[in-house]
Amino acid sequence: MEDNTKKHLSNWRNHAFSANPLTVLDRNSSLARLRSFLCKTPEQLKDEQTVLILPFLHSKPLVLSPSSPPSPPTWRLAWQSLYKCVQLVDHNLLSNMVYLGHRGDTMHWALDFPTEKAAEFVSSTQKTIFVDVRRLMIGTDPSHEVGMADLSIAGQAKALLEWHDQVQFCCKCGTKALFKEDGRKKQCGNNMCKRNLFPRIDAVVIMLVIDKVNNRALLARQSQFLSHMWSCLAGFIEPGESLEEAMKREIWEEVGIEINEAVYHSSQPWPVGPVSMPCQLMVGFFAFAKSFEILVDQIELEDAQWFSREEVKKMLDYSRYKKDQKKTAFRINQLCAGAEMGKGSLPDIKRNIKGSRELTSMFVPGPYAIAHHLISSWAYCNQNSLLSKL
Numbered sequence: 001m002e003d004n005t006k007k008h009l010s011n012w013r014n015h016a017f018s019a020n021p022l023t024v025l026d027r028n029s030s031l032a033r034l035r036s037f038l039c040k041t042p043e044q045l046k047d048e049q050t051v052l053i054l055p056f057l058h059s060k061p062l063v064l065s066p067s068s069p070p071s072p073p074t075w076r077l078a079w080q081s082l083y084k085c086v087q088l089v090d091h092n093l094l095s096n097m098v099y100l101g102h103r104g105d106t107m108h109w110a111l112d113f114p115t116e117k118a119a120e121f122v123s124s125t126q127k128t129i130f131v132d133v134r135r136l137m138i139g140t141d142p143s144h145e146v147g148m149a150d151l152s153i154a155g156q157a158k159a160l161l162e163w164h165d166q167v168q169f170c171c172k173c174g175t176k177a178l179f180k181e182d183g184r185k186k187q188c189g190n191n192m193c194k195r196n197l198f199p200r201i202d203a204v205v206i207m208l209v210i211d212k213v214n215n216r217a218l219l220a221r222q223s224q225f226l227s228h229m230w231s232c233l234a235g236f237i238e239p240g241e242s243l244e245e246a247m248k249r250e251i252w253e254e255v256g257i258e259i260n261e262a263v264y265h266s267s268q269p270w271p272v273g274p275v276s277m278p279c280q281l282m283v284g285f286f287a288f289a290k291s292f293e294i295l296v297d298q299i300e301l302e303d304a305q306w307f308s309r310e311e312v313k314k315m316l317d318y319s320r321y322k323k324d325q326k327k328t329a330f331r332i333n334q335l336c337a338g339a340e341m342g343k344g345s346l347p348d349i350k351r352n353i354k355g356s357r358e359l360t361s362m363f364v365p366g367p368y369a370i371a372h373h374l375i376s377s378w379a380y381c382n383q384n385s386l387l388s389k390l
């Protein structure tokens with residue numbers, strides 16, 4: 001097994017967006033402490049170091065990337081002081097901050113700023129700019145602990161702020177929903193209703209379908225995937241279904257295959273899915289097939305095929321992931337230094353040629369996605385030991 005593959009496998013339990021380093025302490029006392037600060041004048045807050053705020057603009061966190069050659073570019077979250085924020089926006093807006101957690105004695109909060117105020121945080125001299133979380137995800141080196149920790153904070157904050165943006169009104173009576181507590185709850189403003197609204201998790205099953213008899217795995221393509229990218233099957237859990245039932249149904253609907261056994265692998269928060277579902281949780285399984293003829297649902301999928309273990313190993317192209325990561329990190333670094341937004345984009349967005357099986361150009365999602373770890377775990381582990389380990 002190659003060294004870099006071993007490294008990926010040994011780290012797989014800390015998926016991107018998991019293992020958030022912030023600790024959620026008593027929410028009510030955190031909120032009370034914040035409110036006591038907001039009663040002070042800006043001058044009284046000048047030296048206040050125990051509150052940090054992460055500004056967002058349209059779901060993008062403020063980041064900085066101070067590195068310059070020859071050091072490889074990295075990015076960090078650009079936390080701001082309460083002093084700076086109270087000078088920019090009024091207390092009403094600041095009381096809509098979302099509590100993210102503590103690190104030591106320092107409270108961490110996130111806030112979506114109006115566009116004209118957010119512009120105040122963008123600085124080419126301080127190398128700060130708002131960057132899309134998906135771009136940050138691709139640009140983070142999986143072995144960089146600090147970067148991965150910042151990514152998980154950014155992902156959680158994005159999910160909570162997007163939930164607030166979407167839940168504007170009571171789902172029962174239509175009255176404006178009010179921000180409550182530390183941002184983990186809203187409440188209907190109608191005193192006769194007062195319905196509580198909480199963020200809900202949208203659970204998705206994601207599974208690698210395995211043919212044990214012929215030592216193959218099934219990979220599929222959706223039309224919106226990056227060119228030449230293949231991945232696991234996935235689908236939302238419907239009301240009244242168990243995870244196992246959802247998995248069986250999705251596999252049957254999408255590729256017409258029956259399964260007789262499934263093994264849980266791991267789960268991953270996924271805040272970079274569809275905008276309408278900011279709080280997704282991907283739940284990963286190995287699913288063992290008992291029928292093998294593929295019947296592709298052309299509405300859901302562009303293609304699905306069986307691949308041998310050797311073919312899948314060729315698709316796990318670590319040099320490509322590293323190249324994409326470096327290229328994206330460099331682009332983030334350029335943006336922070338004042339390069340124009342919109343110029344330069346993420347690598348490779350051309351469509352695939354249907355049915356193409358040119359293994360040199362085919363690949364699976366990078367180490368930031370649970371799909372990668374399902375696929376690489378199968379490709380590089382002995383099947384029987386894989387089962388006994390899980």
Ligand SMILES: [Zn+2]
Pocket residue numbers: 170171172173174175188189190193194195
């Ligand atoms: Zn209501």
